[in-house]
Amino acid sequence: MKYKILEKPECEKAYELVEEALRKRATIILFACCRVEYEGRALSQLNWGERIILIKPDGSFLIHQDKKVEPVNWQPPKSRTRCYLKGDRLMLESHRRTPKELLSVEVRHIQFINYANVEDYEELEQAGYEKDMSDMIMKRPHIIEEGFTPKTREYAVEHGFIDILGKDSDGNLMILELKARKAGVNAVKQLKRYLQDMENTDNAYLKECKVQKKKIRGLLVAPSIMDDALELSEEEGIEFVSVEPPRELKRDKKITLDAF
Structure with missing residues (x-):
């Protein structure tokens, strides 16, 4: 240098x-x-x-x-x-x-x-974020619940973007809001707005994936949740699922015979 x-x-x-x-x-x-x-x-x-x-x-x-x-x-x-x-x-x-x-x-x-x-040619590798959680859930949807089928990610609604949209084993629509850290009241309120957006809209996506609008479930997915947020989620009929984001960087992954 x-x-x-x-x-x-x-x-x-x-x-x-x-x-x-x-x-x-x-x-x-x-x-x-x-x-x-x-x-x-x-x-x-x-x-x-x-x-x-x-x-x-x-x-x-x-x-x-x-x-x-x-x-x-x-x-x-x-x-x-x-x-x-x-x-x-x-x-x-x-x-x-x-x-x-x-x-x-x-x-x-x-x-x-x-x-x-300064000479620095490396790119920052990150793990443990919402994007990593989303990738993991799309590959292993059973960690949310058995029979969960994810359909799309980053689905646009009036108040933002739904992280993952899918359906359960009974054909009910499932809206997932992902948080890589402890979820608070704002996360619950955000998910509630997404639920209202879907309930108040004759949504073309529902027709495309042939999901009957029997019920729309909101799931807050995070490692943990604050007490006041849990109380509010129960009042609003929002479910909480505890999921830890993956913490493995690409450089930590080793090639083994299992890959072949």
């Missing part, structure tokens, strides 16, 4: 380092006192304070305070960064073309600035 670091540089030296880093498409980190203005879909202003400024080669521009996970201001990839000097201040600007947005940072009292040419 090639990198450069300057401690407590004058703004002119910092400007030269940023220009060099932008030419080399390097990742830039500044810890400095700055003031921030944003103009675009809205307007915002952040007065002087010590912050971390992170500029990535893909155009991402992030400003972090000493609290919270999310940046306080940011611009997405494909934004264009430029820098210039204004008196004794270093000015950084991030321009986004569509929609038009401008993030302007006035910098003073730089503690340190560095850039590095």
Whole structure:
């Protein structure tokens, strides 16, 4: 990894380092006192304070305070960064073309600035999310109940998308709402809205899959459920099924003779 670091540089030296880093498409980190203005879909202003400024080669521009996970201001990839000097201040600007947005940072009292040419070609692998639960249920529908037949995923209704739509062994319609973490009251309310959407609609899908509208069952599927959510689900006639999301990453899978 090639990198450069300057401690407590004058703004002119910092400007030269940023220009060099932008030419080399390097990742830039500044810890400095700055003031921030944003103009675009809205307007915002952040007065002087010590912050971390992170500029990535893909155009991402992030400003972090000493609290919270999310940046306080940011611009997405494909934004264009430029820098210039204004008196004794270093000015950084991030321009986004569509929609038009401008993030302007006035910098003073730089503690340190560095850039590095980072090499990282790996993609993040994830497990234990709703998508993984959905994949698992589609392959092994019996974990919901014997006789359950899933028909479709991400089915659009007025208030969102039903995670899995299917039918039970008696031909009743089943609406599954999946949560990879402990389910709360909001999950119950969300599922209730989906049930109302299906009950209030002469749905073409029901005709296509020839499911008689005898009964529409709502199932909240999650590892566990909060007490108040369980109480509400029982009041609304919503069923709860405890299912743990799979936790296995692809890289953990080993090829054995069972695969042949």
